[in-house]
Amino acid sequence: MEVNSSTTVPAGPPTISTKNHTFIHHYHHLHSEKDYHNHVGHFPFKTIIIIITMVALIMLLFTIFLVVCLIRRQKSSSKNGVCKDDCESRVLHDTSRRHIAPTILSFDSSPDVKGGCLYGGNLSRTPPTPKFRGVQVFTYRELEVATNGFNEANEIGNGGINGLMYKGVLSDGTLAAIKLLQSEGKQGERAFRIEVDLLSQLRSPYLVELLGYCADQHHRLLIFEYMPNGTLQHHLHSLNDKTQPLDWWSRMRIALDCARALEFLHEHAVSPVIHRDFKTYNVLLDQNFRAKVADFGLANMGSEKRNGQVSTRVLGTTGYLAPEYASTGKLTTKSDVYSYGVVLLELLTGRVPVDIKRPTGEHVLVSWALPRLTNREKVVEMVDPVLHGQYSKKALVQVAAIAAMCIQPEADYRPLMTDVVQSLIPLVRAHSLSSSLRFQKQIPSY
Known part of the structure; x- marks a missing residue:
């Protein structure tokens, strides 16, 4: 009896092994694609983050540079700019005392005097921005009351080449030295304007403080802090x-x-x-x-x-x-x-x-x-x-x-x-x- 040595393969479709092979192949293929996409997807995301960070940093630096430039320009303009008159700040003449900003006075021979206040141009080429309250404008009547009618008993000395100094008490109780300018003409007017202009702008503990002034009609007076020990x-x-x-x-x-x-x-x-x-x-x-x-x-x-x-x-x-x-x-x-x-x-x-x-x-x-x-x-x-x-x-x-x-x-x-x-x-x-x-x-x- 002849025996067949070949292996007998059972009949039926090889579904399990073929499907397993196909599934395994497909599984590995999917995972390879997923890994590839994950790898490819992560790289541009990190790059975008880096690019955004760099752009933000550049914008921040540019903003800082712009702010510094603006600050320097503002300082330069405040240093080199010329102070202009503000005629809208005119003070009406009345019997009460008023606070005004430091006044810049001109040297015109015919000053515009209205209501006890002077209006003019600019003595200093680059006056500083005042950091203190302005001088006060007084009427002649107020100062007359403060000095008891400019009584000789209140006279405390000669106020320089063109005036007399009086001791006075202002309406708020402040003790003051009141300088009554006597000389007329351009020189006297110029001296008055210089003192008001300079002392309205300059502030130092080593300079006598100007409290106020009066330019009421033809009267010219300066009001200073009182210095009890004289000259x-x-x-x-x-x-x-x-x-x-x-x-x-x-x-x-x-x-x-x-x-x-x-x-x-x-x-x-x-x-x-x-x-x-x-x-x-x-x-x-x-x-x-x-x-x-x-x-x-x-x-x-x-x-x-x-x-x-x-x-x-x-x-x-x-x-x-x-x-x-x-x-x-x-x-x-x-x-x-x-x-x-x-x-x-x-x-x-x-x-x-x-x-x-x-x-x-x-x-x-x-x-x-x-x-x-x-x-x-x-x-x-x-x-x-x-x-x-x-x-x-x-x-x-x-x-x-x-x-x-x-x-x-x-x-x-x-x-x-x-x-x-x-x-x-x-x-x-x-x-x-x-x-x-x-x-x-x-x-x-x-």
Whole structure:
């Protein structure tokens, strides 16, 4: 019997294995496609996130740059812009006191005066934006009441070359010094306008504060903060025996305050301001004998250039005028430095700038003092005798050296007021520290 060795395959369709193979193949194919799509899908999503982040960052940087540019442009425009008159802010004339913004006044010979308020152009080329309340406008009647009819009993001195000063009490109880301008004509009007313009814009603890003004009809008055201890001139040169002489350190502190005032005018005002009439009579003292500079009727706007000259008519007080200004009318901030040097000599010696009663060779303070200021023995001999030797010899030598530099005949050899301030600060500070230590030692311990 022949046996068939071939394997017998059962009849029927091979559904299971074929389907399994097909399913497995299809399964792997689907998973491969899914993995592929997942892989392909994730990549562009991350890329989009990165692109969006970069765009947002670029936009943020651009925005910051734009803001910085706008801020710089605004600062530049506020610094270089010219202040224009705002005629819409006119104040109506009435009997009540009013607050106004700092007034910019022009120098026209025929000012427009309406209702106690002046309207005009611009003295300073680039006036700063005021950070304090404006000066007040007063009627003549208000100030007449404040001074009891400008009674002689309330007169506290001469208000400079063209006015009288009165002590007054304003309607709100404020004690004030009221300056009644007496001179008429262009010079008096110009002096009035300069003071209102400058002191409405400039604010410093070393300048006397302008509280208000009156331009009622033909009357011109200025209202200042009251300085109870009067002028430096009175305390240095008064013949009244009741006046207490200033001690050495009070004089040094006054010298520093005055230096700071001129430094502010020369270096920190938007445009340099030359006082042009700096002297002991225009230095006022408060209740603590701290000094403030007053009387800006002759002030002049200096050149924007460093040490730039301004040609002008020679005005001021004999003995305080710088040589180049007195001879040629060329005015610079160094002219104020010379006047400051004269005041410093007055603080050192107690002498007036010009005294024809003194012996020959001693009539003019500057010419007498200049050759002696660099000699230690002669400097000691120059000191005001009312001090009775109560001063620091080391400080005396240093202050004498500062005075010698300030009164140099050549303007270029004089220091800046900033340098004077920096030289005086250590002297005053050293005395303050030593006084504080002495006070602490005197306190008993329990």
